[in-house]
Amino acid sequence: MIRTIPVGLGARAYDVVIGTGLVDRAGEHIAPLLKRKRVAVVSDTNVGEHHGERLANALEHAGVATDVILVPPGEETKSFEGLADLSDRLLALGLERGDMVVAFGGGVVGDLTGFAAAIYKRGIDFIQIPTTLLAQVDSSVGGKTAIDTPRGKNLIGAFHQPRLVLADLDILATLPARELSCGYAEIIKYGLLGDFAFFEWLEANVHAVLERDTAALVRAVGRSVEMKAEIVAEDEKENGRRALLNLGHTFGHAVEAEMGFGDALKHGEAVGLGMAQAFRFSVRQGLCAAQDAVRAEAAIKAAGLPTRLSDIRAEPFVADALVAHCAQDKKAEGGALTFVLVRAIGDAFVAKDVDRAALKAFLVDEGAV
Numbered sequence: 001m002i003r004t005i006p007v008g009l010g011a012r013a014y015d016v017v018i019g020t021g022l023v024d025r026a027g028e029h030i031a032p033l034l035k036r037k038r039v040a041v042v043s044d045t046n047v048g049e050h051h052g053e054r055l056a057n058a059l060e061h062a063g064v065a066t067d068v069i070l071v072p073p074g075e076e077t078k079s080f081e082g083l084a085d086l087s088d089r090l091l092a093l094g095l096e097r098g099d100m101v102v103a104f105g106g107g108v109v110g111d112l113t114g115f116a117a118a119i120y121k122r123g124i125d126f127i128q129i130p131t132t133l134l135a136q137v138d139s140s141v142g143g144k145t146a147i148d149t150p151r152g153k154n155l156i157g158a159f160h161q162p163r164l165v166l167a168d169l170d171i172l173a174t175l176p177a178r179e180l181s182c183g184y185a186e187i188i189k190y191g192l193l194g195d196f197a198f199f200e201w202l203e204a205n206v207h208a209v210l211e212r213d214t215a216a217l218v219r220a221v222g223r224s225v226e227m228k229a230e231i232v233a234e235d236e237k238e239n240g241r242r243a244l245l246n247l248g249h250t251f252g253h254a255v256e257a258e259m260g261f262g263d264a265l266k267h268g269e270a271v272g273l274g275m276a277q278a279f280r281f282s283v284r285q286g287l288c289a290a291q292d293a294v295r296a297e298a299a300i301k302a303a304g305l306p307t308r309l310s311d312i313r314a315e316p317f318v319a320d321a322l323v324a325h326c327a328q329d330k331k332a333e334g335g336a337l338t339f340v341l342v343r344a345i346g347d348a349f350v351a352k353d354v355d356r357a358a359l360k361a362f363l364v365d366e367g368a369v
């Protein structure tokens with residue numbers, strides 16, 4: 001079962017191929033894009049251990065000489081140190097401008113490798129083979145690449161579009177259930193922000209998706225990528241509509257920052273909570289009917305995601321600290337707080353003038369002190 005979704009970016013257009021057996025057939029997809037039959041595959045030690053040999057064999061089988069670079073798993077690798085190390089290892093391989101780098105992993109590997117590719121000898125092509133549901137529906141598509149600094153996540157980076165994305169659904173078989181729920185948060189985001197019919201389909205099919213039913217995954221990943229591709233083609237550099245993809249991210253990011261960006265709260269979980277909060281805040285602002293917030297929350301919760309601050313920890317969050325994180329968010333413009341808010345399920349918009357006092361009052365309502 002294969003679905004191909006084009007990302008229409010003119011001379012930089014590329015396909016996102018979604019389906020089963022794609023790692024084993026990677027050579028067929030990748031070889032035609034190469035000037036020289038040679039690639040460097042970047043992966044982390046977890047993914048490399050489970051699937052690295054299979055990918056290298058598939059590439060070698062298609063006559064593509066393959067070097068594998070393994071980096072440590074985890075967000076700490078998405079750093080200046082991690083970038084320096086990866087760049088040095090790419091240089092040591094003697095990779096030339098016309099060669100190709102393959103990012104084979106989750107969001108950390110994709111973001112780091114994409115950024116290294118963006119600056120390696122002033123830019124080298126790369127391919128994404130995302131191995132988490134979250135990376136398949138969000139971070140591997142659209143060309144955002146970045147590393148973190150001690151001042152925040154994804155603050156240093158570049159837009160650098162991949163030449164191809166291969167989203168192999170078979171690889172999700174070994175993904176922990178918690179990671180699957182995290183990916184689901186980004187999937188339901190597309191329904192909540194712009195497609196009510198897709199949202200209704202997800203309400204009815206959440207268990208099929210989380211049980212990794214192939215047909216359900218093809219539909220869920222396919223529709224998510226289709227929506228992202230359409231938005232990115234219209235607004236690649238996030239001057240307008242692409243910001244809608246940040247639904248739930250400003251609220252979620254604030255709580256993530258308070259929790260220290262570790263395993264206690266994963267990004268997808270923060271996005272689940274953040275989207276529920278975006279709906280409730282929109283209700284409080286008189287923008288959205290209360291029943292939509294209740295329905296959105298139930299659908300997020302059905303995937304095992306948190307929807308309330310008290311789902312994260314018993315100790316209350318400090319409202320001023322959360323507001324400060326929201327204000328520091330890189331999407332903040334001039335001093336005014338920018339949020340993605342909603343008029344209804346499937347109808348999100350960017351609000352650039354959110355009042356701090358109203359935000360604080362809302363967070364106190366939500367249980368912050």
Ligand code: GLY
Pocket residue numbers: 138139141142144238242245246
């Ligand atoms: N993850 C949001 C975006 O790609 O714009």
